[in-house]
Amino acid sequence: MDDATTAQEATVTVGLDLGDRYCQVCVLDETGEIVEEARVTTRPESLRRRFAGGDPMRIVLEAGTHSPWVSRLLGELGHEVIVANPRKLRLIYENDSKSDRVDAEYLARVGRLDPALLSPLTHRGAETQVDLALVRSRTALVRARTRLVSHARGTCKSLGGRLPGCGADAFTEKAGPVVPEELKAALGPVLAVIRHLTDEIRVLDARIEEMAKQRYPETALLAQVSGVGTLTATVFVLTVEDPARFPRSRAVGAYLGLRPRTASSGLSDPQLRITKAGDDHLRWLLVTAAHYILGPFGPDSDLRRWGLALAEKGGKRGKKRAVVAVARKLSVLLLHLWRTGEVYEPLQGARMQVRSLPPSWPETEA
Numbered sequence: 001m002d003d004a005t006t007a008q009e010a011t012v013t014v015g016l017d018l019g020d021r022y023c024q025v026c027v028l029d030e031t032g033e034i035v036e037e038a039r040v041t042t043r044p045e046s047l048r049r050r051f052a053g054g055d056p057m058r059i060v061l062e063a064g065t066h067s068p069w070v071s072r073l074l075g076e077l078g079h080e081v082i083v084a085n086p087r088k089l090r091l092i093y094e095n096d097s098k099s100d101r102v103d104a105e106y107l108a109r110v111g112r113l114d115p116a117l118l119s120p121l122t123h124r125g126a127e128t129q130v131d132l133a134l135v136r137s138r139t140a141l142v143r144a145r146t147r148l149v150s151h152a153r154g155t156c157k158s159l160g161g162r163l164p165g166c167g168a169d170a171f172t173e174k175a176g177p178v179v180p181e182e183l184k185a186a187l188g189p190v191l192a193v194i195r196h197l198t199d200e201i202r203v204l205d206a207r208i209e210e211m212a213k214q215r216y217p218e219t220a221l222l223a224q225v226s227g228v229g230t231l232t233a234t235v236f237v238l239t240v241e242d243p244a245r246f247p248r249s250r251a252v253g254a255y256l257g258l259r260p261r262t263a264s265s266g267l268s269d270p271q272l273r274i275t276k277a278g279d280d281h282l283r284w285l286l287v288t289a290a291h292y293i294l295g296p297f298g299p300d301s302d303l304r305r306w307g308l309a310l311a312e313k314g315g316k317r318g319k320k321r322a323v324v325a326v327a328r329k330l331s332v333l334l335l336h337l338w339r340t341g342e343v344y345e346p347l348q349g350a351r352m353q354v355r356s357l358p359p360s361w362p363e364t365e366a
Contacts, residue, residue: 003174017060018042018070026104027049027057028112029085037101044073052077060111060118062086064101068123070289082111084118087277115225124241131211132238135231139281140167140206145197152187155182169198183264193229221337224344226299227292229335239282243339252335258281258328274324283327290326294319301346302351303329 012035017024027036040046040332051057051074058080061067071081084107110117124132149171156179163175172195179187181342211217211233211351222233239256246252253259257277276283292298294307305328311322346350 012055012057013108013112014059015106015111016059016070017104017106017107018061018064019100019177020065020068020101023047024100024104026101026108028108032109032112034105037104041116042070043094044069047073051079054079056113058082058111058301060084060107060115062089062107063121065124066105068129069126070124072126075301081122082118083116083121085121087116088119095239100176124238124247124358128238131215134204134211135208135238136281138201138208138231141201141204145194148190148194148197152179152190154182154291155187159183170193172198188314205231205252218338221341221344222334224273224337225289225330225344226301226335227289230328232282232289233334235279235282235285236331236336239279240335240338241289242301243335246335249332249335249339255332257326258283258285258324258331286327286330288325290323290330293326293330294323302349303333303346 002075011030013028015026015028017026021042023040023042025036025038025040026034031036039052040050047070053057056078060075060082061070061085067083071083074081089106123129145156145168147170152171152175153163159180159182161180161183163178166174172191176191179191209230212230216234216237219230219233219237222228223230240252242245248254254275255278257275257280259275261272261275290307293301293304294311298304306329307322307326309323311318333344336342354360
């Protein structure tokens with residue numbers, strides 16, 4: 001059953017407020033009257049039992065932890081599923097009589113009137129979600145290791161000691177032998193956990209590398225750009241999923257929350273921070289890549305030249321704004337490479353500019 005047929009046939013609208021243990025259900029008929037309010041356990045078998053076998057319905061739920069699998073299950077049962085963007089639900093969050101029943105009713109009423117008000121989201125497929133979980137587990141381990149390394153360094157400093165500067169991968173080898181004797185009992189277990197985390201991170205790095213090579217060969221196109229490694233390329237591909245979803249390449253920057261907010265009114269049009277919508281992990285990776293591109297080790301490229309020029313004329317916050325702008329432009333570049341399959345030329349713009357210059361006059365002999 002296609003989506004158009006489902007939308008035409010659905011005369012009943014359901015608001016589904018997802019909880020960790022229970023879902024609150026509010027059913028509206030075609031006139032907007034409440035015909036049922038119920039509570040269902042948040043389990044696949046319970047939801048399948050409740051929503052299987054009946055006429056197609058429009059079911060509105062809010063994006064959250066359970067919404068990916070719930071939306072897929074309800075879609076498989078033939079219903080029209082609308083996943084509401086939490087940023088667009090101020091009507092619910094600012095309600096002074098908030099409850100699960102009220103939330104479910106608001107979701108149903110807004111979904112019945114105009115689903116566009118909810119800025120519906122499309123969840124990624126189950127296979128993509130599983131692959132992305134592998135990457136996010138690596139990120140969780142890296143962050144845990146970073147906190148433990150900071151703890152070890154801070155503990156030594158508090159007693160007048162100092163551990164050598166080094167990367168997290170080599171921390172236990174270089175810092176372990178120089179830990180003060182009186183702190184070995186306290187920091188020994190911490191160093192052991194850091195060593196174990198480093199080993200596990202290396203295992204996940206190898207798995208991600210193999211996964212990208214075997215299942216996502218398009219990541220090689222993205223990794224052509226200096227500062228974009230296999231991890232960033234893989235997260236970009238898994239997050240975007242389908243490059244055709246964006247009518248213009250520039251739209252990907254807004255999708256990832258790298259577009260500045262706007263609050264223009266009359267003659268006032270202040271410069272605001274970025275929206276930070278979308279996937280925060282991918283946004284962080286792109287900003288990290290932008291730091292490398294603009295940093296001392298970044299190779300010469302059109303993107304680097306553009307970012308450095310922007311930083312010079314940007315005033316006090318010029319460098320920070322340039323980093324975000326380069327991250328946004330980088331996302332557009334990666335989407336373009338993915339779509340076209342082109343070979344990346346770092347200085348293509350500079351070469352075209354040189355070619356467009358008029359030829360110099362030949363020198364005349366005296």
